[in-house]
Amino acid sequence: MKRYEAQKDRGSDGFGYIAIYPNGYISVQRASDEATIRNHIKQETSSEILFHHRFPTSTANVAEVAHPIYVSHETLEYDYYIMHNGVISNDDEMKAKHEKMGFT
DSSP states (O other), X not given: OHHHHHTGGGOOSEEEEEXXXXXXXXXXXXXXXXXXXXXXXXXXXXXXXXXXXXXXXSSOSOGGGSSOEEEOOTXXXXXXXXXXXXXXXXXXXXXXXXXXXXXX
């Protein structure tokens, strides 16, 4: 939360994190408000957390679209959790390409 406080002006409307535990267990938490994500962080016991905060640019500020984004497909060797900054501007092109590959 110290790092978030130092850069809060870069996004304080949507939140999410993935906590990774030594045994391979993961926990994903998302929130659309700061108080909720702070509650989750206070209770977190993992020493490894990837945290994301944002100003919504192309979607509503709801927890379901907060990062991390889960990506899983039978053609991938691994499942992924993705976080990014900014707006993806070639989304229509990439959506068509990925749908041809079997991704939805």
